[in-house]
Each structure stands twice: as C-alpha cells, then as structure tokens.
Amino acid sequence: MTLNRRTFLGTAGVLAAGLSAPMVLAQGKPRVVVVGGGAGGATAARYIAKDSKGEIEVTLIEPSRTYYTCFFSNLYLGGFQELSDIAHSYGTLAAKYGINVVHDWAVGVDRDSKTVSLAGGGSIPYDKLILSPGIDFVDGAVEGWDVIAQNKMPHAYKAGSQTELLKAQVLAMPEGGTFAMVAPPNPFRCPPGPYERVSMVAHVLKANNPTAKIIIADPKAKFSKMSLFQEGWADHYEGMIDWIGEDFGGGNVSVNPDAMTVTIDGEETKVDVCNVIPAMKAGRIAEMAGVTDGNWAPVNAADMSSKADPDIYVLGDASQQGDMPKSGFSANSQAKVCANAVRGALTGSKIFPAKFSNTCWSLIDTDDGVKVGATYEATPEKIAKVDGFISQTGEDSDLRKATYQESLGWYAGITSDMFG
C-alpha cells in the first residue's frame, strides 16, 4: 500500500503547521481568549496556561461562578450524587494557572479587530479565540414549548437550577402519575443522556411511586446503547417505561405547558411532569461570530480551527467535526488537541498529531453501569472513528458494578483535568 494523495496532503499539512514560524507579535505576549468554561473551554484554557508556562496570556469568559457539569447530572436526579458533588468553581484556574477568569457573557466577536465584546461592557483582544459555548435550543423545535415554558416543562439539559427543578417535580408526582419525555432529534448533546435520565427517573419512582409511568416520545428510530437500556428497563423497571419511536409517531409531538398535556401522533395525554429536550444548535456566540453553517460550526479535524476563520477554534458540542459524539469527554479530548496546536502557532512549540477519544458511561440502576467508547483520528475531511467498543447485554453484575465504579473514577479525573 502506498500513500495516496489525500493521506500525503494530510501529513504534509501537519508538518507545515509544525514548521511554520511562530506568529510574530508587535506587542507583548500572545493572547488567547476562551469563551465557555465547560469540558472544552476550561480544559483548553488550563492546558494552554499550564504548558506555555506564562508565555501566553489566557482569558476565560464564563458567566457562571459555579459550574454544574451536565455529565453526572442524571445521577443527581437518580439520587446517586448530591448537587454539590457536580458543582465546580474557577478559583484554581485563576490562582494556580494565572488564567484571567471573567464572569460575564460574551455577546459579540469582531473578527476584523479581533476582539470579543462583553455584556457588562468593554472588549477583550485576542490573537487566537477558542469558542466552546455548548448548546442552545432551536426555536420552535417542539410545538407549544419555548423558554418561557421551561419552568412548567423543564429541559434540564444545561445542568443547574433546571436539573433541581426537574428532580423536585419527579419527587412531587402523584401516586401512579405520568412522567413524559420529549427526546431530541440527532445530533444532540450526550447521545445516551435522555435514556440514562429515564433510567434514573425510573429508579426514583420505583422506590417512591412504583405505579407511576414513563412515556418517551422520540423522533428517532434508534438510539445509543438501545439494546443495553431496553434490557435494563425490562430487568429493573418492568412495565414502567413506554418508548414511542419514530415508527409509532414519536416525532409528531406537541405540548401544552398550561394544561400539562402532551400530544403524540394525535393522541393527547395528561401528564404530571414533562421533560422537553428540544432540538439543539451551537451556543449562540458561535453564530454571532459568523462561524456557523446551519446549526453547528464546521471545524478542521487536525486542530479544531474554524473553517470560516483560521484564528478561531470551536470545541465540543458546538463544533461540527465528524464522527465524535457531542459529549464532555469528546470536548475535553478536542481541547487538548486544540491547545497543543494553538500553543504551537503562538510560541513555536512542537505540534503533535491529533488523537481523539471518547467514552460515555451510563447508569441504568444501582451498580448497573454500561459504557461505549471509541478512538478517532483526523482525516482531511473530518474526525473519523477508527475503533471502538460497547458493553454487552447479559454481562454479569460484577462487571457492571466495576463499570459504574470506573465512571466515578473518570468523573474525578476529568473534572481535575478541567478545573485543576
């Protein structure tokens, strides 16, 4: 087998990036601004600050002073984690790594003058801008639902007060009541997330309210870890969960938050809790920066740079990169590739080839954990999946317990990788 043209060009591109002279700067240290302090942004900020050893000035713009990880927020719903367990602050990034943490909203990007403007006034100049804004919801995605209705019908797909609200609503359900979920269309944050959430709600109901029912209206014909979840639901929550997929009209849904009704394929049902997870798009700042095409921001696989602007990088859920699922693990993995490339471009440090990986753990019931993972590499077109694995149905309980415990270890690992 010989190198084909594409492979050759791909390799040459990486080499050229590695050899090109660092950016020549007229004044002072090079400046990196990171928007969004989640798994992508916090990791990128920390790695650039840590590895450049003071050569690069890093500013992190994140409105929340306390950040609640979306990953493991389902475990809070299930009673396996306290809310405080998934809360993190940015003090270490500022104190130990010298990152300028700005708690404000980024409300605009001027790509000509290379500045980011803030809701609180003022603007911050950058040489390289990293956008990791997560997701926002597509307007009008679920008929009858909008952000004003999110108190009656929470999405709980950005962790924090919404997650607390949903948990309180589940606990307040009347005996034998109905929990409905409107599941999102592809692509969306955390592919197994809605189904892990249903498992966690079922776990709570089984203990407190065993005659309650769960209905999922889903616009998709299948979902990640489907056979594992369906096996687990039959084993642990028999008869409680009714999944209505595409074939049975699960995509034909409207809601009425005032009447607390859900209409699925023409059939109206009165429900007690309704978790609406609408279709998603890149966090709004990506669109304001003009780096989106449709709902997401296309990026180059080798370094996560925007296809619209070589000085802007987009990480995590907001990016359109190819085969990686939108997950915290993916964002963290992409952030390290990006940090290495940004540092190389600004200081001339070595740029190593991109390697990406992802693993998603899900909890079905106490000590019944499952996982799916894959490795990815950069091709000229996209981040492509090259290998992977998934938990098997029928695994013994010791393995499932070990998988769950491993997920606790991963949580400790990734959060210290993000926040120091």
Added chain:
Amino acid sequence: MRWRGATGVIFAASILATAAAATEDLGDAAAGKLVFAQCEGCHQVGAGAENRIGPHLNGVFGRRAAGLEEFNYSKSLIRAGTSGLEWHADTLSAYIENPRAFASGTRMSFRGLENAEDRANVIAYLRVFSDNPQDIPEADPTAKGTDHSVNPEILAIQGDPEYGEYLSSECTTCHQIEGGDDGIPSIVYWPDQDFVVAMHAYKDKQRPHPVMQMIAGRLSNDEIAALAAYFNNPQ
C-alpha cells in the same frame, strides 16, 4: 466461529505496510457509487430503499448476516448469521470478493469484485447509509486507524518525555495526574519497564479492559515509551 478475527488479520497485514501512515478513509465513496452500479440490479440503498431481489443495504454495517426479518435469505446466510457473522468493512469485503467462496449456498449470484480498491470504494459508499457514529457512538468506524508494527526491542526504546506529556493528556481524562485512585488506578511513578509491559499487554489484548485495549491499541512503541518516560516522573 470468529468471523471478524479471520478477516481482520488480512487488514492488519495490509496496514502494516505503511507503518507510519496517517489515517485512511475506508475508500473513496464517490468512486464506490460507480462500482455500486454493478449491484443495483438487485440491491437498493439510500432514502426509500426496499428489498428487491436482494435485501436493501441501509444500515447494513453492524447488522447480523441475514438480519432483516422481512427478507427471505438462503439457509447458508441464515446459518452464518446464527453463528455470529456480522457485516463490517472486513466481512463485507471478504464476502463481495467472492460470495460463493465465503458462503457457499448464498443466493447472491455475483461473481465477485476481484479488485481490492473497488471493494474498498463500494464499502465506503455503503458506509454512508449506515448509522453515524456522532449519533450512535457504537456505530462502525468510518476510517482505518493508524496501525503500528511490533518491534522486538521495544523495552530498549528511550521515550521522549515531551511527546509523552502531550500524549498523557489522553490518559488524564480518567487517570488523575496527582495519583488519586477512585475506581480508576493511579499510573504515576511506575518504573518505565513495568509501564511498557502493561501497555503492551493491553495493546496485544492479553490484559482485559476494553477502554485500555482501545487506547493502547493505537499507540506505537515509541509512544508507549514516551508515556512511560513522562509518567515515571510527571512535572
């Protein structure tokens, strides 16, 4: 019967030839569309595809052989499916190279695609119509990973700690650099040689653990040495 293993060896051998090669596509999907013209008499694929003389090929990747309930397969393929044959890039390639040799008794009356490039291209084309790994992470790969040959002098390789530090960022998503140990073991301050031996045991699938087998599986000998050098004394 381990169908995947048997054909997997052929792929591994062909990838070894380009030890330092970058990631490769499964094939050229656009060229594969032209190759697929030979199949279209019997098989449909894409929006609205239905079973005709042959089954439709939407979602074929990851499907068990003879896996569509509504299609009337030969006994031969049903038997293959029951004994564990699944359709992936490697098994599909072996099948379409010479259908009768692969599954004697198949009703697919096609002499086969002798040309490996044609096979790779048509497989890349068909891959477009199966699950997208972005949405279903467990869906089949869409490219062939970089593979690395085994070097008999592995333990003698002096690792580059700077490269190791970069590579380590993949490890620290789960393993804490401070050495914490809750559910996932500490990997810092190991003697270099122990680290290298352990990583190769995962790479060769002698130590069981799917995540570690996957991560180690794509590390070259130099990369494992670099990681050992870095984790031996991380700064």
